[in-house]
Amino acid sequence: MTAKTRKLISPALRAAMLWPHTWAGVTLGGLLMLIFFMGSLAVFASEIDRWMMPATRVGAVETGPASLDHAVLPAVEKLAAGRTVRDWYVQLPDERRPVMALQLRTETGNAGGMATSDGQLLPPVGTLGGTYFFYPLHYSLHLRAGFIGYWIVCFASVAMLAGLISGVIIHARIFKDFFTFRSWGQFRRSLLDLHNLTGVLVLPFHLMITITGIVIVLPIVLPAGVQALYGGDVRRFYDDALGNYSRPRSGIAAPLAPLDPMVAEARRLWGGGEPAVVFVYNAGDAASVVRINRALRDRISLDVQPVFFDGVTGQVLKYQRPGPVVATHRVLSGLHFAAFDHWPLRWLYLLFGLSGCMLIGTGMLYWMEKRRVAHGVKPGVGWRSVAAIACGSTSGLLIATLAMMAANRLLPAGIPSRELVEVGLFFLIWIGSAVHAAVRTRTDPPWSEQCTAVALLAAACVALNWITTGEHPIRAVASADWAVLGVDVVLALTAVAAWRVSRRLAQRPDPELSTLAKVTDHA
């Protein structure tokens, strides 16, 4: 640290930053843990989908369907089952999802399904899986009305950013302690070392992922500019910025032009590349619009380069490239999305996402250990609530996630609204584990019991996948099913780690208050 920066960060500033850092962490730590953990899972959402949707384990496909008109349109007809379709879209198969995913909006409600790349509809998957449950939980908490979930997540994210910045200011000896983790001696010091280590060494990733996360939905959570220049019409802003296009139904029936020439034209405009998503708006109408998005696997930017066609004539309606600032915005968004095919980066994102969980968790634990001294034998309501939230948002969240995956393998295929039963179980078990944490917190939350539950559930998931689908690790290797194998291996590692932690915790004596009293508390 140079003399100049040392002068810039005065002891007064450092002291002033401690309060917001501490209380932002204590109050929002549980929510941030949920966001970081689900975000880490979302990096491998497709792989979790394969695990939770055994019907879609159809083996890797090299390319998408040879003909959209022959493969996709009949599947849409079948899913519509006689109802009039208003809009529909299909996500074409790729390396990570070997099936097509179709979504329809009909006059009487929505319908969706998956089909193989030659257009054969698969039986309903009966689960939301990683892509439709864990991933939306990460960015919207499944609170869609009025974007309220976006607002909550972004509020927590700004607090995270402020926490990262204030953390760097508070940390007195960043470079001297750069590599320091004293795993021996006082527990509190080990916790603080770990908190500093994950905070400082992974700081570039944490800053990047938090900022870019907000950047994606910036026009929604900070619509000041949209308010000023677009009269508050976010849709018109997106049309302008991203080159989107929409028009109302005309009410006059007209057939859809062939899709395959449109795909060929889109490829020509892109100068290569693969189509990823095909949307048909106002289907069967004279004002129908076809939108084709480009696959993102070979680039960081989230610019999907949409090409819009007239659905009746097949002529290009709009293909607009973004300006330099919007293009920058797309690159920043893409850094967060990690939609690219780059396995080393994907694993690093998972690892560092989990290191974010560690940063938040060790922060909450450190606060608990520090306050323990002030509370003595009988911790107060405040301390116990934070302890319960810390436990419920770490081991409790793991228990809920694993229980949902186990339920996914145990619930029979035919039961009505199967996916909602899974989701209900997730939330019930999560609430249950939080209540368990709150009730059982004496001098410590019930870490050991919950870690045992995590270990048993994770092991059960691996066993259940084997029993219910017949897919064991050796078969997964033989059939090159790396997605399912990867999920199973991570589950097995989780089981082993959680078991070892629970054993060690069970052997640990209760914190002795006589030694605690000796610890000088500088709060």
Place this chain on the structure above:
Amino acid sequence: MKAAGRSGRVEGRAAPPRLRTAARVTAAVFGAYGFAWGLAAFGAELGALAGMAPAEAVTASSLLALVVLPVASLWAFAVPRVTVGWAVLGGGGVLLIAASQFAGMVGP
């Protein structure tokens, strides 16, 4: 409670600590957001006046405001007097929004 205690000494014994803490937190949350809002709105209008495409101006000013937002939020805790914090963030936000309205009327 270091920050609250320290600012308490600077501000004297006029307001109870809970109220001062509440003033800090609301300044950090709402004051900073209002300031960022003003910055994004004014920046967008300014960019449009300078000839940027509207979508470009909106995106650029919003990105800038996002970077300023957490810093402004923390500054609300660092500034010795919370009244100064509120005056700069709240007042600055109102001024910037007013300026953006004015720029909107002047511009095309």
Place this chain on the structure above:
Amino acid sequence: MPDALMLPGLFGLCYFAFAALALSVERHWRDLVDPRRGPPRRTVFRLRLAALLCLAAALSVAVRHDGTGFGLLLWALALSAGALAVAATVTWRTRSARG
């Protein structure tokens, strides 16, 4: 450089860079090399120079293999991974040195 060597090379270079930096910190030098005195100034300079060269080499490996965008991102994240690995090594070595 062959594809298979890219990742080990990249992470190895990052690891060595941070290992050199860790040794230039007085606390770790005393714990791991010489408990009686800190690292001589010449050694500190050499260690830092070596770290800088390793980091530059890692960047060139990443950008050459993956292009500018992906290369820069991979390099930036590999830095954190290397630093975490060095911190783990320092903890492990110091712990065993303390007995």
